[in-house]
Amino acid sequence: MLKDADRVFLEEKFLSKFDFSGEDREKVIKNCKNKFMKKDEILYQDNEGYYGYIIIKNGILRAYVTSNTLKEITIFRVKSGEECILSSNYTTTSFGKELNFQIEECCEFLFIPMQIYQELKEKYPSVTNHTLKLISKKFSSVIEVIEQALFLPLSDRIRIFLEQNCKNKTIKITHEQLANHLGSAREAISRTLKDMEKSGEIERKRGFITILSSDFKRN
Amino acid sequence: MLKDADRVFLEEKFLSKFDFSGEDREKVIKNCKNKFMKKDEILYQDNEGYYGYIIIKNGILRAYVTSNTLKEITIFRVKSGEECILSSNYTTTSFGKELNFQIEECCEFLFIPMQIYQELKEKYPSVTNHTLKLISKKFSSVIEVIEQALFLPLSDRIRIFLEQNCKNKTIKITHEQLANHLGSAREAISRTLKDMEKSGEIERKRGFITILSSDFKRN
Structure with missing residues (x-):
């Protein structure tokens, strides 16, 4: 069950963006969880427990690519107040398969499970639009990383x-x-x-x- | 006015994916153009004439990033039968701002102007979903480019x-x-x-x- 402060945060950062029915609002609130992870912890790709929509309350989440030889490069960061979608099913939503996620600074975040987010996405075009904007923005980050890394x-x-x-x-x-x-x-x-x-x-x-x-x- | 062969191609590669009204189908057919560009021609970012939805009939379109020092790297290619969205308004749709596009092999393509595509996107959630899938796929390409280029x-x-x-x-x-x-x-x-x-x-x-x-x- 979310605390009052988290409900307010969820309302401000997520619910208020969309025109959800009362029932769907309640469903989000009921299924949204407050999570805490320590510095350097990794959100493993095969840990489906973390597939979903994440809104950072405090801390920094780092997305990076890694090589066989354990070299890494940071692709983008998600900071306080920002959101990110982690997914195994890349074609229907977003990041996850190619990217690794690590807690760069102790993170408190709200988490909406993927199944709930998918349902919203199917029901509300505004959620699909929102997803599209999120990915487009990250796409820009990746291009910027390439430009900097190579040139x-x-x-x-x-x-x-x-x-x-x-x-x-x-x-x-x-x-x-x-x-x-x-x-x-x-x-x-x-x-x-x-x-x-x-x-x-x-x-x-x-x-x-x-x-x-x-x-x-x-x- | 599209030739019969192009109408069939448009139907197969675009219209059949969506449940457009008769009126909207006609609007797409009426506004869709057949274009031809020569090898090495560049689709300039400031040439709004080419912002829109592109389906390649023949040839190869290359998306690349360039540096101040004129170094380049290819990000992805769009080949026969494949599609791509070129846009100046990155946040609402897709590529364009950060990417350059060049004809790698003489290209014949169908072109739906951005305004028409945007209208469809606003009206039909399936078009937004389709756009999301296109971008997600390209996102994977970019990550792959980074992995290869760096590691x-x-x-x-x-x-x-x-x-x-x-x-x-x-x-x-x-x-x-x-x-x-x-x-x-x-x-x-x-x-x-x-x-x-x-x-x-x-x-x-x-x-x-x-x-x-x-x-x-x-x-």
Whole structure:
């Protein structure tokens, strides 16, 4: 059973977008669950328990692609207030098959099981439209990842990542993690960070990276 | 006005998928155009004349991403009998903003203007569903491109490309073109092809590449 605060959150972030019947609203509320997952936990592809519509309350969920050799690259993140669809049945809904999902920062989220979401999608064209918009937006993210990964120098990609993910100009991250976010090799990351530190652009200390100069302009 | 053969093609590849009213069927037929474009022509993003729903009769349309430095990578191809949506208004429909489209092989295609397609999408949930499936499928292609571009050795990527695009084991392609398909540098492509020729895997002659050994298994 959802707490009052979660009901309000669900209303604001989901129910209010659609013109559901009273009965369908109740069905969503009754089946929606509040879940909590710890940092670094992985939403396994074969764990159907997590197929459905997810709305993040707090924390960050990271979608990434991985290779046989365990190299990774982050495709997009889902942050507080944002939503995502996880599905095994790619052709009828959305992500899941090709993407892996990992909790990047401790996550509290609301979860609507796939079966309920599918029923809504079949009944309300507005839900299909909403799904289409979500996927189109993610499609843009993927294209952006390709552009950056293939066409930008690693130093620029590190700058973009640091700027997008720092808090008060600082970020706690290992070279290994940064390599996984950017689909690069740890050695290349370490070398580039060293160069950036030498040139006075950043400072590295106890696992933290701090941006010192901010004259990097993204295109 | 569509020729009879084109009407049959439109019926088979588009109209028969949906339960349109007689009036809407006629509207599609009336507004659908037969177009022809030559090899290497580009469907410019700012040329709204080409925003709409495209069904390829013959030829190949290539979707690619390009960088400031004019490097390219192919994201997907649309071949005979396949369809694609080109749009400026990414959030409501589909591709266009981030992707460039080029005629890879002389193309004859049917074209339904965006306005007509949008009207159908608003009126028929089945059209929105169809759009969702199209985008989901392309989403898979993009993820596959990322996986290959980042995680596979260039030699394997060349092998996959040759196998997917050869006719009778042979393909006519320059090193420059191959570099653009794979988002790689021409020099790297030339070097790798030379190695593959040395090892007896391929033969290069007058702009053609022929696959000699076929023991390459994709994963």
